[in-house]
């Protein structure tokens with residue numbers, strides 16, 4: 001799982017067109033202010049332990065929203081973060097799993113942009129030192145690494 | 151070199167704070183409408199052949215702006231695209247090289263966001279099927295691969 005977490009003044013998307021792997025029954029348009037935008041790329045290695053990936057991603061999101069004092073979360077599939085993607089079916093399962101896991105925290109307002117759609121989006125990144133964080137999560141706990149960069 | 155190219159209604163940034171590797175003498179704030187935003191992460195392997203990386207990245211940018219009919223280009227350093235970055239000094243050399251190379255095309259309006267600064271930014275992605283493209287360029291021509299994803 002490749003994650004790019006962005007502390008956003010606003011994140012907005014409008015689904016425009018299906019790809020061949022488009023998820024059905026989705027929210028075609030949504031917007032959040034003062035949010036953590038969570039760009040996610042589910043990777044092929046994640047298929048080895050889906051519950052672990054969901055759980056560690058949830059942990060990462062909850063830890064970050066607490067640090068930032070944010071209550072709104074937008075989970076946003078972003079295939080371009082990885083060159084070794086999972087099957088689309090797995091990606092949808094993982095993304096829905098992350099959404100449900102985060103929603104267990106009733107203090108959060110959690111949304112999820114649809115997988116497999118071409119989407120127009122607008123994103124505003126706040127730009128403070130903690131406003132952008134990337135992370136790679138893999139099934140083996142030992143191999144996990146945090147990447148903080150400029 | 152990891153590239154993420156986004157056909158943007160608008161890209162705007164405001165540099166907020168230096169990191170320890172901040173480039174000097176920079177444009178602290180800029181904005182372009184109807185632009186190709188070129189997020190770049192210069193990787194350690196790129197140090198093996200910097201002129202090749204600059205040349206292939208220029209080629210990729212020029213090919214994409216031609217396809218999209220775009221005249222404005224924003225080169226934007228984005229470390230989060232890679233987990234194996236080059237030295238900062240190399241990154242600055244490569245980014246400046248790409249800027250200069252693209253500016254040789256006098257029909258283009260080329261800008262470059264500063265390396266090594268925390269920046270607030272706002273980006274609008276158009277969302278049509280060709281509006282997002284990622285690409286990895288490595289010094290060995292054989293290993294180059296284009297990644298088009300949903």
Ligand SMILES: [Mg+2]
Nearest residue numbers: 158159160184
């Ligand atoms: Mg427009």
